[in-house]
Amino acid sequence: MKSGVRKRESKDDDGQKRRKKRKEERKQSASMYKAILDGNDAGHLDDTNGGSVPAIAPETSVKKVIVVLDCANLEVVKRQRGSGSTLLAADEHKGIIKRSGKDPAEVRPDVAHQCLLALLDSPLNKSGHLQVYVRTSKNVLIELHPQLRIPRTFRRFSGLMAELLNKFKIRATNSQDTLMKVIRNPVTSHLPVGSAKFAFSFNSEKMVNVVDHAKEVVETRGCESVVYVIGAMAKGKVRTAGIHENRRP
Secondary structure (H helix, E strand, O other): OOOHHHHHHHHHHHHHHHHHHHHHHHHHHHHHHHHHOOOOOOOEEEEOOOOOOOOOOOOOOOOEEEEEEEEEOOOOEOOOOOEEEEOOOOOOOHHHHHHHOOOOOHHHHHHHHHHHHHOOOHHHHHOOOOEEEEEEOOOOOEEEOOOOOOOHHHHHHHHHHHHHHHOOOOEOOOOOOOOEEEEEOOOHHOOOOOOOOEEEEOOOOOOEEEEEHHHHHHHHHOOOOEEEEEEEOOOOOOOOOOOOOEOOO
């Protein structure tokens, strides 16, 4: 009898400790987020969808590299287990892909995930000189906040992007700041006037170092921005309407 009472007391104590810890974490998150908005902190807060609350920096007129990730395989399907939506992926939805007759090589949202991780983690982005757009294979155009922190795991990324494609906008927790949003096509209407535009291709005969190339374009053409269109897929070609030249990175 006594042992049973002790076990219940132990469970109650553990539950209280967990609730207290969660309460402290919420307070810490709220204070950190306030500091971010006030400009006193440059960190990030993970939101409930595995995304992030960006550190909002003041707008500055700086030269930028703009990257358009083209033909990203971001297609929404219902979860096989439980409720909600996720991204159609070759590794997780073999049955759906087989029944639809799709090529598994054309169902690779993980490619876009890795591209976004590399771009948004780059020193170029952290210095405020990078803007990223994503254009899906279904021609949906997405704008990302420059200081957005993409979820590290594909599962969370998949859930976040599925929510975006269903609701057309993702906002920061406890704030009206927009992390990602679906915008109108064409992408050229969102690019700075007079910017130089280039597409990456494995078939191009012109191989360049991207950093050196961007510097050269800015210096020789006097452009404020350089735009690069990169394929975010395992198979296919980028759409080059409005693009000046093809380059091989």
